[in-house]
Amino acid sequence: MDKIRQISSELRDWIISTLNNGVSPVAIADAMIKKGFDPKFAYEALFRIVGNESIKTSETNLNTYQSELPEIGKKGNVITTTDREVKVLSRVEKPFILHLDHVLSIEECDELINLSKDRLQPSRIVDPTTGEEKVAPGRTSKGMHYTIRENALITTIENRIAGLTDFPVENGEGLQVLNYDIGEEYKQHFDYFPPNKVDHDKGGQRVGTFLIYLNDVIEGGETVFPKAGVSIVPKKGSAVYFHYGNSKEQVDRMSVHSSVPIVKGEKWVATKWIRQGKIY
Ligand SMILES: O=C(O)CCC(=O)C(=O)O
Ligand SMILES: [Fe+2]
Secondary structure (H helix, E strand, O other), X not given: OOOEOOOOHXXXXXXXXXXXXXXXXXXXXXXXXXXXXXXXXHHHHHHHHHOOOOOOOOOOOOOOOOOOOOHHHHOOOEEEOOOOXXXXXXXXXXXXXXXXXXXXXXXXXXXXXXXXXXXXXXXXXXXXXXXXXXXXXXXXXXXXXXXXXXXXXXXXXXXXXXXXXXXXXXXXXXXXXXXXXXXXXXXXEOOOOOHHHOOHHHOOOEEEEEEEEOOOOOEEOOXXXXXXOEEEOOOOOOEEEEEOEOOOOOEOHHHOEEEOOEEEOOEEEEEEEEEOOOOO
């Protein structure tokens, strides 16, 4: 079979974010070669990316993503669920980002932190060579995952997210809780899977992220969307929803984001990654 000698802009972005997260270029080149890339091409492409040189990608138009408004974006500025009224604080169309107030009550935030704090482990990223999760310098927070409907509070939160987004609970991965201390961060990344990691038997691609802020951060710790020029300041009980996948299985590279280092205080968030179909 002929070896691959061109790179998509999606793969280029994925390589950049993987490098940012501290994975070695050699490990990335190995992963590319395993996937059928020409070894010389893989090393040259990586060399150029590491050296910040421009590279030619296979798409002629870099902005091919066609945005589709998610259901949550059609509900106006006050969204009513079965157990809550949620106000929209701010809205961006491209990439699609909504900042929502009072998604969780103060008590619910505190309860979730309390339930999670004894189960924290160093956060991990997916190693491109082995596909296994590993600790990396670009992601210095600690975190843990719940299983779906693990307890009464998780079930309430999952039902509320489903009511707000109209995505069934079964499209959501287990809720992840993260804790960042001073200096800790999550460098620029995409939440969607690299194209070769999409599992169509498990709901397919990730299309949106529902991120809930569980405390106020004294300084730092914003969620930054650099291509949108947007920075969300954590506010206890508020949440940000961003949407980056469409029905054509395209993903929006504008959704790149980071959690900037904590300067003072600490940060607690809960993340629900939502896939296009049912996972379970
Ligand atoms: O902590 C944040 O603000 C961002 C977290 C994040 O990007 C993620 O969990 O995917
Ligand atoms: Fe993220």
